[in-house]
Amino acid sequence: MADIALQPRSARPQIREATAWDQLRANKNWLGFWFMLPAMAFLIFFLAYPLGLGIWISFTDAKIGRPGEFIGVENYEWLWGDTIFWLSVFNTLLYTFVASAIKFAVGLYLALLLNENMPFKAMLRALVLIPFIVPTVLSALAFWWIFDSQFSIISWSLKHMGLITENINFLGDVTWARICVIFANIWRGVPFVAITLLAGLQTVQPSLYEAATLDGASKWEMFRFITYPLLTPIIAVVMTFSVLFTFTDFQLIWAMTRGGPVNATHLMATLSYQRAIIAGQLGEGAAISSAMIPFLLAAIMVSWFGLQRRKWQQGESND
């Protein structure tokens, strides 16, 4: 020990002091930083910077092709009194809540069904994914034709069956139009919920069901006290994603109704696009999309707390 301790003293003069650069280059902690840098740069340039820029633009009167002057919260003040903006907020909330709730119910039902043993199980599971695979714009165009005011196949069939005499005004009537776009969104979103929940169901240990059967639990009790609690974390995640996707939906609406009739299906995303890009009012459009952030943050918080619950649900030791 002593030798070793003494040895370096004589050798020391030959070793130069580690410079700050050496520290940065070789220090383990800094090394981690260097490895993270590419990913961080990617996130900053492509996520944080555009988000920050969007928020900044919402405080200016920028137009397309022209940087704006800082005008404080004028855009938000204006939107506060804008009935079309509030209508779009209402539409977005309605669209998100109704579509997400039904997507959850139908998705869970489908997942439970697909989890049973049945013939052609693999093929059926693959088939369920089809609506999710079709590009959004294509399915939106298909729905646009299905709900067309003159050429709707639904109206046509019902007319030929003698059930109605006039075409149903699917996209021209406020209530119908809302039902139609929500239906199209549900059709598209169900597979995501169903398949993700199915994956969750398969992690539930069969032994739990066996034990419950021995205790004489009914089917409903097994679902309520085994399946549902164990599925909660994945439900929290999948519903957060579902809500985020639905809340920020743009393509479906733009291809089907352009926000019409009389703005009854304008979502915040479509209104923002119309004001910012089509009409050139970049600042105002940015303010509308920035106004979505609080709602989205709230949705993320719900998911976060949902994930926290995992510990007390599955016992302290089960990490």
Added chain:
Amino acid sequence: MHDFTRRTLLQGGTALAATGALTGTALFDFAKAWAQAAPWKAEKGAKLTVMRWKRFVPAEDDAFNAMVAAFKAATGTEMNVFSESFEDVQPKASVAANTGSGLDLAWGLHTLPQLFPTKVLKMNDVADYLGKKYGGWTQAAEKTCKLGNDWLGIPVATIGGYMTYRKSAMEKAGFTEFPKDFPGFLEMCKALKKNNTPAGFALGHATGDANGWLHWILWGHGAYTVDKDDKVIINSPETVKALEYCKALSDTFIPGTASWNDASNNKAFLAGELYCTANGISIYVAAKDDPTKKELADDTYHALMPVGPVGKPTELQLAVPILAFNFTKYPNAAKAFIAFMLEKENFDKWLSGARGYLTHTLNAYDASPVWTADPKNQVFSQASKRALPASGIGTPGEKAATAIADFLIVDMFANYCTGREDAKGAIAVTERQLKRIYR
């Protein structure tokens, strides 16, 4: 608005072959002679980048490209032409104006040159030259491009929209000719509905169609968004009258017009479900080109938009002006190209290629062969003469363009016609938005 079917592609092919004949030596000889005599000599080694709106009629594009090729051959100017969809032209031109690079010429919509008056090359000499030679410019075209005494661009053409109707249905409704005033038109629409041969006009977010006919009704009643000093005057008894008239009219429409986009009335008319609408000439052209629709094409006629209580035509037609940026390195080549496009030897062929889709803004082209080639084209020759600028009686420019793009007038009428709002409420919402745009 334009669907690519196998047929339209084939047509494009044959039209290309046809214009191939036109681009023969005759056009090149003319181009050479013209380049020698023209007041603007293209700079040596000039290069022009031209952005234009994406064409709807293939033959129009072919005629345009033939001109570009002839100009290139005669002057040695390198030409780089690309097209953008209607919605993208203005943003891209704005970015070019702002950054001072990327484009030399931009051919856009409505009042594009008014958006950046300090960034464009003054076209006074070109406008004078063409105006003197070809019988002067129409009033709407002049207003669209002029700021004070300066021409900010050249109003190349106008895309006209007119009444497209089935003659048999009109006659069955008891009319021998298309009504020329608002009450007559309403009567006809009521009769059409009674006969189960309804009319229909877009009340949805249809950029071209809905804005076109609703501004016509608004202006026809003497109501405007802003006065000549750009003061917002939408809240007026005239607007209320326009709303009431429109409501009465929309009660006679085929169901579903609140959901219509620009393509909806084309589809419904061609399917034989719609008997009267306002549109560009494209419905008729599509019917004419489809051998299975011969009967429908024969029965389809065009009429001028009826004149409202104000007693003079008040149509909104889509102007398509071209501009050159003042940062171009080759101003003479740019001016020469614009003047060259509008010379008779080129422009007649171009109008013919567009088949009535484009209307001239220089009076001498009233006699262009396209208007007599098919008598049903004739109506569209008057588009630029009967139009008001997109701003109505206000200043043409960005604010008027924004109000149109954000569907303010369309939403006002749609809100009232569908019963979502009463007249006061519909006007109040629009007034508030207009005041912000015109602040």
